[in-house]
Amino acid sequence: MSIWWSLHLRREAASVPLARRLLLGTMDAAGVDPDISYDLSLALTEACANAVEHGGDASPEGSSGAYRVTAFLDGDKCRIEVTDSGPGFPLGRVLHGTSLRAPLPPPAPADPHREHGRGLWLIEALADHVDFRNRPGRGAVVSFDKILKWREDALLRAS
Template sequence: MSIWWSLQLRREASSVPLARRLLLGAMDTAGVDADISHELSVALSEACSNAVQHGGARSESYRVTASIDGDVCRIEVTDCGPGFPLGAVLPRPEPRELQPGGRGMRLIEALSDRVRFDNQPGSGAVVTFDKTLKWRDNARLKAS
């Protein structure tokens, strides 16, 4: 089975837990394993937080699109900010480093099977991450 959904959210801190709860509800309804759902929701929260913080003054909103195709969930968060610097290497903080910044992207990488940090044409960042799903025994949308 294949499903997808898309949300346009205001660039406000309150939108982050809303996006997370909507994803968790969809994953629970579909029958996705709770641990996988939790990992996806944390990664989504980090991507949404970045969109809220860096999404640019031109737009008051950002977009979240999620899909389940077979056993893979793909989530994409798009904003209208300045995007990622071209050719930039993302910071790699040391485990004990207490400086803020950069950890959210590393957390998304750690919780996902595949992640891409891109720019959309014009301007704006696009964070896309995939995760292979595990299903509960009573899953409604389990791939055949």
């Protein structure tokens, strides 16, 4: 069995916990191991926060814009995609809509007062496979996969 859902969200901070709670609720109802659910929800939180902060219209007029979150639970894998309509990733990080990209630079030295700049590294650390790409002229896509583990009482465990 598989589950698929997609959300079209406004670029507002309140949308981030909404997406996270929906993912956690779906995974709990399906019977996904809580540690896997937590990792994916944290990665989703980081991807959504990036879309809220950086994913707006690149035009001078700007707009509050929107972004999309899509989650697929299929068999023993979960794939999540967060798509925005912003300027995309800086050139050199992503090669125009392909999964070919330069590795992320090493994270900056830890600063206990710093609140930004670690999200993409967290996503890479928490997921099994990650893809950051641009949709030329249409924004960025962050997608990530993780192999699922199931609770003993799982309703949707893959056979």
